[in-house]
Amino acid sequence: MKTNLNRQRRRRSLIVLIIGSVLLALLVWPSYQWTQANVSSMTGRHDSRLSPVIMIPGSSATQNRFDRLVTQLNTAEKQKHSLLKITVKKDDTIKYSGTIRPRDNEPFIVVGFENNKDGYSNIKQQARWFSLAFNALARKYQFNNFKAIGHSNGGLIYTYFFEHYFKRDDITVKKVMTIGSPYNFSEANLNHKTQMLADFIKYRHQLPSKTTVYSVAGTENYDTDGLVPARSVEAGKYIYQGQVKHFTEITVTGDNAQHSDLPQNKQIVTLIKEYILDKKQTKANKGLVGAGTE
Amino acid sequence: MGLSEQQIINRLVPTLLRLRQTNFYRVIQRTVMLTFPFVLIGSFSAIIEQTVLTKTGFLASIFHLSKWVPYYRYLHYPFDNLTNLTLDSVAIIAAFGAAKYHAKLHHRDDQLSGLTGAIALLLIAYQYTDQAQNGLFNALLLGTNGLTGGIIIGSLTGWYFQLFSKPTNIVQKTHAAEILDRTFHSLLPMLMTMLTALVISIGMHYLSVMSYSEESWAQFQKIATTSHSLWLTFGMAALTLLLELFGLAGPYQQRLVTNSPAMTTNLNTALSQHSAYHVPYPFTANTLYDAFGTFGGTGMLLALVIAIYVASHNHNYHVVARWSMLPALFNANGPMLTGLPVLYNPIYLIPFICAPLLNMAVAALAISWHWMPPMVYPVPIGTPGPLIAFIGTDGNWVALVIGLVCLALSVAIYMPFMRLSEAILHAAHEESLRSEMTADEN
Numbered sequence: 113m114k115t116n117l118n119r120q121r122r123r124r125s126l127i128v129l130i131i132g133s134v135l136l137a138l139l140v141w142p143s144y145q146w147t148q149a150n151v152s153s154m155t156g157r158h159d160s161r162l163s164p165v166i167m168i169p170g171s172s173a174t175q176n177r178f179d180r181l182v183t184q185l186n187t188a189e190k191q192k193h194s195l196l197k198i199t200v201k202k203d204d205t206i207k208y209s210g211t212i213r214p215r216d217n218e219p220f221i222v223v224g225f226e227n228n229k230d231g232y233s234n235i236k237q238q239a240r241w242f243s244l245a246f247n248a249l250a251r252k253y254q255f256n257n258f259k260a261i262g263h264s265n266g267g268l269i270y271t272y273f274f275e276h277y278f279k280r281d282d283i284t285v286k287k288v289m290t291i292g293s294p295y296n297f298s299e300a301n302l303n304h305k306t307q308m309l310a311d312f313i314k315y316r317h318q319l320p321s322k323t324t325v326y327s328v329a330g331t332e333n334y335d336t337d338g339l340v341p342a343r344s345v346e347a348g349k350y351i352y353q354g355q356v357k358h359f360t361e362i363t364v365t366g367d368n369a370q371h372s373d374l375p376q377n378k379q380i381v382t383l384i385k386e387y388i389l390d391k392k393q394t395k396a397n398k399g400l401v402g403a404g405t406e
Numbered sequence: 407m408g409l410s411e412q413q414i415i416n417r418l419v420p421t422l423l424r425l426r427q428t429n430f431y432r433v434i435q436r437t438v439m440l441t442f443p444f445v446l447i448g449s450f451s452a453i454i455e456q457t458v459l460t461k462t463g464f465l466a467s468i469f470h471l472s473k474w475v476p477y478y479r480y481l482h483y484p485f486d487n488l489t490n491l492t493l494d495s496v497a498i499i500a501a502f503g504a505a506k507y508h509a510k511l512h513h514r515d516d517q518l519s520g521l522t523g524a525i526a527l528l529l530i531a532y533q534y535t536d537q538a539q540n541g542l543f544n545a546l547l548l549g550t551n552g553l554t555g556g557i558i559i560g561s562l563t564g565w566y567f568q569l570f571s572k573p574t575n576i577v578q579k580t581h582a583a584e585i586l587d588r589t590f591h592s593l594l595p596m597l598m599t600m601l602t603a604l605v606i607s608i609g610m611h612y613l614s615v616m617s618y619s620e621e622s623w624a625q626f627q628k629i630a631t632t633s634h635s636l637w638l639t640f641g642m643a644a645l646t647l648l649l650e651l652f653g654l655a656g657p658y659q660q661r662l663v664t665n666s667p668a669m670t671t672n673l674n675t676a677l678s679q680h681s682a683y684h685v686p687y688p689f690t691a692n693t694l695y696d697a698f699g700t701f702g703g704t705g706m707l708l709a710l711v712i713a714i715y716v717a718s719h720n721h722n723y724h725v726v727a728r729w730s731m732l733p734a735l736f737n738a739n740g741p742m743l744t745g746l747p748v749l750y751n752p753i754y755l756i757p758f759i760c761a762p763l764l765n766m767a768v769a770a771l772a773i774s775w776h777w778m779p780p781m782v783y784p785v786p787i788g789t790p791g792p793l794i795a796f797i798g799t800d801g802n803w804v805a806l807v808i809g810l811v812c813l814a815l816s817v818a819i820y821m822p823f824m825r826l827s828e829a830i831l832h833a834a835h836e837e838s839l840r841s842e843m844t845a846d847e848n
Contacts, residue, residue: 118719125715125724132731136790142468143793144801151783151800158677 153254157282162255163390164212165193166221168242170264170292171234175199175209175224177263181375181384182220188385194219198249200241201226206248218390221249230265232308238269243277250283259388260288263375264340267293267327268308271351275315287388288356289326292340292374295348300341302350312351319351324358326387328380330369339371415826419833422753422826426834429511431750433564437503437557438747441496442726445550445740448493449733455485457736457788464736467786493740494549497556501527504557508564513573518592522599523563527556529603534611550740553653553749563599570595636689636770643695643766647759650704653749668692672782682779682799689770693780697798698769698812699762701791703739706761708791709816710742710754713824716817720828736788746827753827754820761819765812769795778804 169177175197182195194213198221200206212219223245225238249255262270267290278285296302296309305313329345330337342363352359368377425431457463459482461472472478505523510516531547547555571591669692672685687693702708711734714727726745733741743749748758773780781798789797792809799805 121721121724122715122718125718125728128728128731129712129715132735136735136792139468139790139793140796140806143789143797146468146786147783147797147801154673154783155677155680158674 154282156254157256160254160256161217162219162253163217163257163259163286164219164221164249164253164255165259165261165388166223166246166249167261168223168238168263168266168269169228170262170266171228171230173224173228173263175222177224178220178222178261178375181381184376184378184381185220185385185389188381189389192216196221198223198245199226200224200245204241204244206245212253232306235265235268235272235308238265239272239277242269242273246273246277250280256282257284257286259286261291261384261388262289262293263291264293264371267291267348268295271295271312271319274320275312275318278320285320285323287324287326289328289384289388290348291328291380292330292337292345292371293327293348294340294344295351296341296344298341298344300335300343302343302347305347309347309350316351316355319355321356323356324360324387325352325356326360326362326383327352328374328383329361329363330371330374330377330380331363331365332369337369337371337374411822411825415822415829418826419829422830423833423837425752426830433504433507433511433561434557434750435747436507437500437560438553438744438749440503441499441553442741442744442747444492444496444499445744446729446733448489448496449738449740451485451488452493453733453736453738453788455482455489457786459485460787462786464786464788464790494545496550497548497552498524498527500553500556501560501563504560505563505567506560508561509567512564512568514564514567514571514595515574515588515592518589518596519564519567520560522567522596523560526563526599526603527552527559529600530555530559530607530610532607534608551654557653559603562602563595566595566599566602567592570598639689639691639694640763640766642691643699644759644763646695647705647762648755651749651751651755651758669782672780673784676779676782682782683776685780685782688773688780690780693773693782693798694766694769695762696785697781697795698765698809700737700794701809701813701816702734702742703737704762705739705748705754705758706765706791706813706816706820707739707742707748708734709761709813710746710748710757710820710824712813712817713820717821718824718828720831723824723828735790737791751827753823753830757816757820757823761816764815764819768812768815769808772804772808778802778808781805 167178169175179195182193186192192213194211194216196208196210196212196219198206198208200223212221223242225241227234227237260270262268270288270290271293274285274288295312296304297306299306325348327345327348329340329342331342332338335342346361349359349361362383364374364377364379364383366379368374374380426435457465458471459478460466466472475481502520502524505526506516506520509519527547528543531543531552533542533544546552571594574588574591668687668690672682672687672690672693675685676682699706702711707730711727711730714723718724718727723746726741730741730745733739748754772778778795779799779802781795783798783800785794785798792806792813795809796802796806
């Protein structure tokens with residue numbers, strides 16, 4: 113009787129053991145596929161030499177906002193960076209125009225929004241739209257680093273994006289430049305912090321700590337670029353200073369220092385060339401060594 | 407072998423049986439058993455949360471659940487809650503149990519003693535902050551790592567009841583007046599316990615013991631997990647296993663450092679070279695301990711589950727092992743630790759430490775002979791033990807085979823100790839039968 117019970121008990125346990133083993137065996141193949149896909153995508157990203165410059169225009173501006181800047185940069189750099197323009201529609205769909213030329217390792221990508229209105233709630237919306245576009249780009253082009261340029265509200269969208277959406281450890285942002293970004297909106301007095309600035313400061317610990325940030329202000333007179341108070345741009349230091357690796361504030365004056373002209377300001381073009389774009393490394397060398405290397 | 411093993415068991419049984427029958431051990435064992443159902447429910451909830459409802463969890467990853475399951479982002483909330491209040495609050499139950507059983511053993515009011523013990527633990531774990539929204543209690547003291555602390559506090563409470571209150575009759579008293587009378591007998595030890603708890607709590611807060619020790623502990627864990635010397639890795643693994651058996655957290659227990667510098671370097675090297683064979687740090691906590699020493703959670707308890715299926719004659723063992731199968735498959739060892747129990751059990755000390763270390767040694771040899779690459783690629787949370795190395799080596803079949811060999815080895819190591827433990831249970835059972843018979847005769 114006892115041995116009978118015993119046998120029954122053991123049989124039940126052995127059934128559980130068999131079920132467990134079968135379960136494990138069934139999981140082997142999906143695991144294999146997952147890890148192969150995962151590793152090959154990681155390898156692809158790791159090997160990628162693509163390092164795009166992703167730009168966001170300010171409010172009321174379209175994806176064509178940086179056309180002149182790109183032309184000027186291409187002339188100055190004596191090399192043609194390709195230009196890809198993206199518009200994110202209100203219904204989250206993404207529209208592409210332009211292409212990235214094969215073997216162009218530093219293309220410009222401009223992300224515009226169908227709803228490009230001003231205001232904190234719109235900026236939050238636009239940051240979410242940008243994250244959709246960014247993820248689509250990351251999936252499509254497999255880059256492991258990028259450079260960010262935001263003009264006016266574009267810089268605010270970037271700040272919100274970095275604090276709330278950018279949580280990838282496989283992609284780094286090398287450099288950020290915000291041009292005439294009103295971190296305190298049109299409020300010139302830094303004692304009066306807008307809700308947005310307060311929020312930016314509250315979540316600043318989520319900013320990427322290894323990046324370098326440049327905040328460029330333009331001034332027509334001593335305190336404004338005609339639209340944005342210089343003190344509002346300066347407020348960026350409360351967000352970035354001490355949080356990112358380097359934070360530099362630059363003020364440009366003179367011709368084309370009016371807010372909307374800033375992207376085609378000659379000094380700013382030079383700054384972008386110097387600080388944001390990758391140095392054309394060893395191009396002369398390559399010519400000398402010649403065909404042997406490839 | 408069989409005969410000599412039997413002889414050894416026969417020689418060990420009386421000694422271990424005596425240890426089992428000490429009051430101290432009885433209280434501990436009953437307390438651990440009391441936590442078992444809560445740990446079981448909590449473990450099931452935890453594995454569902456970690457493997458299915460976390461985006462980077464094992465089942466979620468390989469079946470891309472986050473892409474097609476509706477409302478996926480919100481599904482984990484109820485499981486978070488359930489896990490938090492069962493598995494991660496288990497020390498409260500332990501404090502209750504220890505205080506209750508200690509008081510019962512000495513014929514004191516066990517109900518009040520148990521509740522007082524639980525409250526004493528909460529008093530100690532209370533966090534004094536200025537901000538109300540912060541966590542009220544220190545999670546470290548209430549979770550599985552606080553189990554030992556809970557038992558100590560519970561036992562102290564029981565001891566206070568033993569010192570400061572009179573024995574009560576076990577006979578049921580139902581009159582309100584008598585209950586009130588009994589309550590007043592217990593008031594002194596209750597107050598004493600709570601006062602002591604408050605003093606400890608404020609003292610710990612004043613000296614900032616918790617935050618300080620947490621910090622230095624995190625620092626220590628960081629050093630341990632980032633080490634890449636072979637001997638340090640083995641030493642730290644042994645320490646982790648020993649501490650875990652006594653209900654404490656070892657240096658490798660919590661994976662605070664998910665991306666240690668050594669791991670990152672390994673990964674980058676492997677990605678650059680398109681091969682994982684020649685990475686700079688082949689022998690780390692990750693490549694050896696995590697990959698081959700934790701099947702079924704700390705202590706290779708999946709092996710004990712299988713050993714019971716194959717060879718046990720004890721009914722309870724089979725039941726516990728069957729319930730523990732699924733959690734153990736996804737590396738939750740709580741049900742086995744508290745159900746058998748393995749926790750605080752000197753019999754399982756040797757296999758609990760030796761099985762993982764032997765597996766690590768096998769893996770280290772296989773890596774150094776280039777039979778398989780060290781595991782360098784990311785592995786989802788809650789991956790079943792034998793598949794960890796397989797996934798972490800980009801699907802290297804040798805790694806899978808070595809994982810299975812390690813599992814078989816561990817089953818073989820656990821087998822004799824399981825028989826010894828069974829023999830003791832059997833002896834204890836017979837002894838209790840015999841004492842009942844002599845009691846009848848009297």
